[in-house]
Amino acid sequence: MGVICDDPGARPLIARFGSARLTGVVRILVAEARVQLSGDGEPAPSIARFLALAEARLEAGARETLHPVINATGVVIHTNLGRAPMAPEAIEAVRAASGYGNLELDLDSGRRSSRHLHLDPLIAQVTGAEGGLAVNNCAGSVLLALAALAGGAPVIVSRGELVEIGGGFRVPDVVAQSGSALIEVGTTNRTHLSDYEQALKDHPDARVILRTHPSNFRITGFTSAPALDDLARFAHAKGLLLVEDLGGGALIDLAAHGVAGEPTVQASLQAGVDLVLFSGDKLVGGPQAGIVAGRRDLVDAVARHPLARALRLDKLSVAALAATLRLYCPPCDPAQRVPVLRMLTEPAPVVAARALALQAAIGDLPGLDMAMEETLGYAGGGAMPMQALAGRAIALQSCRFSAEDLARRLRTEARPVLGRIEKDRVLIELRTVADSEVPALAEAIRAAV
Numbered sequence: 001m002g003v004i005c006d007d008p009g010a011r012p013l014i015a016r017f018g019s020a021r022l023t024g025v026v027r028i029l030v031a032e033a034r035v036q037l038s039g040d041g042e043p044a045p046s047i048a049r050f051l052a053l054a055e056a057r058l059e060a061g062a063r064e065t066l067h068p069v070i071n072a073t074g075v076v077i078h079t080n081l082g083r084a085p086m087a088p089e090a091i092e093a094v095r096a097a098s099g100y101g102n103l104e105l106d107l108d109s110g111r112r113s114s115r116h117l118h119l120d121p122l123i124a125q126v127t128g129a130e131g132g133l134a135v136n137n138c139a140g141s142v143l144l145a146l147a148a149l150a151g152g153a154p155v156i157v158s159r160g161e162l163v164e165i166g167g168g169f170r171v172p173d174v175v176a177q178s179g180s181a182l183i184e185v186g187t188t189n190r191t192h193l194s195d196y197e198q199a200l201k202d203h204p205d206a207r208v209i210l211r212t213h214p215s216n217f218r219i220t221g222f223t224s225a226p227a228l229d230d231l232a233r234f235a236h237a238k239g240l241l242l243v244e245d246l247g248g249g250a251l252i253d254l255a256a257h258g259v260a261g262e263p264t265v266q267a268s269l270q271a272g273v274d275l276v277l278f279s280g281d282k283l284v285g286g287p288q289a290g291i292v293a294g295r296r297d298l299v300d301a302v303a304r305h306p307l308a309r310a311l312r313l314d315k316l317s318v319a320a321l322a323a324t325l326r327l328y329c330p331p332c333d334p335a336q337r338v339p340v341l342r343m344l345t346e347p348a349p350v351v352a353a354r355a356l357a358l359q360a361a362i363g364d365l366p367g368l369d370m371a372m373e374e375t376l377g378y379a380g381g382g383a384m385p386m387q388a389l390a391g392r393a394i395a396l397q398s399c400r401f402s403a404e405d406l407a408r409r410l411r412t413e414a415r416p417v418l419g420r421i422e423k424d425r426v427l428i429e430l431r432t433v434a435d436s437e438v439p440a441l442a443e444a445i446r447a448a449v
């Protein structure tokens, strides 16, 4: 190994990467070569070969792995693609917050303050709650709220809501991790108030009823669950708290825009839920965060819990979330200003016009078949699983590449494009593409074909 690193050919690599990193990589390569050599009788690689391999490894290690992509899947809140794209206002706020800022300092008095103060009044104003705070994500907010409010006492959950959301979030596991025993009531399809009542007789020390929104599935048919306001009245009559994990967390009534299916945070609070928990990067359309909104005393209790420190939001997310929530304050129209909401509520003819613009920008390409298709998109991100969004796509079919090959070529362009494959064609969905991305999208398609 010393022979390799002392070779004159190693000097440029030492200059670029330093001798410690070169030595480290060469050590690994030598170990790998030993394993290979013990298998077959090949001669050992030359020093030059080792150095070439080392250079490739060191370059790969320094390369960026996180790339901006064009989302042409039609799935608006795509977890694999980073969920909500942020509004320009939120991006600007992140830039401004990147340096020093008064994150935990009161500029008037010069005294220490709390980072929660940047969000508490905004969450209250936007949701109608008495107060609010935000932590790392919604899963964290559920864990934290249960730890702070149940404090180890049993938590009651309907069997119809013992769900897995994806990415390893399972309600029974989160309840267990919060330090509480889970009391299951009712059945998968039907749970009544009398079931909660019976559970309370058996477990008089229970303190919290947890309600979970069935974000990414629906149980249909012979089903029943107490209305939220009835459950809240019941909980309060028995001295219990009602906590709701709403997941998506719509802050505007999407039904008014012709997109049905997601309850709003405001409706839950009006129904009497004590604490509502929801994601910052689903229907809110901001950065990754778990937002807690509700009763003042409960929000304060959650903020004081030791786990709140472990789950706290960093300054960039505080800035981005505050800027996003301000887009919900009058006179702003969030359906226009928040990208996720704009995409979800965009009428089909507008999507169709973008598809035509893309087709024109691509132009005629020999060997490529292009057709405009009426398609159905989905909100994604565990929101509105049954609500199809009428959209338009350009279906690409190449005479030289299979759909899989074409999709891979699009993914590995300088500006990667993510489409979806259907019936041996690559569909480029336009609902999730911004007008400003159309020229780059056309360019990527021309290059890939």
Ligand SMILES: *Cc1c(COP(=O)(O)O)cnc(C)c1O
Pocket: 137, 138, 139, 140, 165, 169, 212, 213, 214, 215, 216, 245, 246, 247, 248, 278, 279, 280, 289, 290, 381, 382
């Ligand atoms: C998405 C979701 C979560 C998890 O939210 P994260 O912000 O990804 O942690 C929890 N509960 C419900 C009901 C959800 O839909």
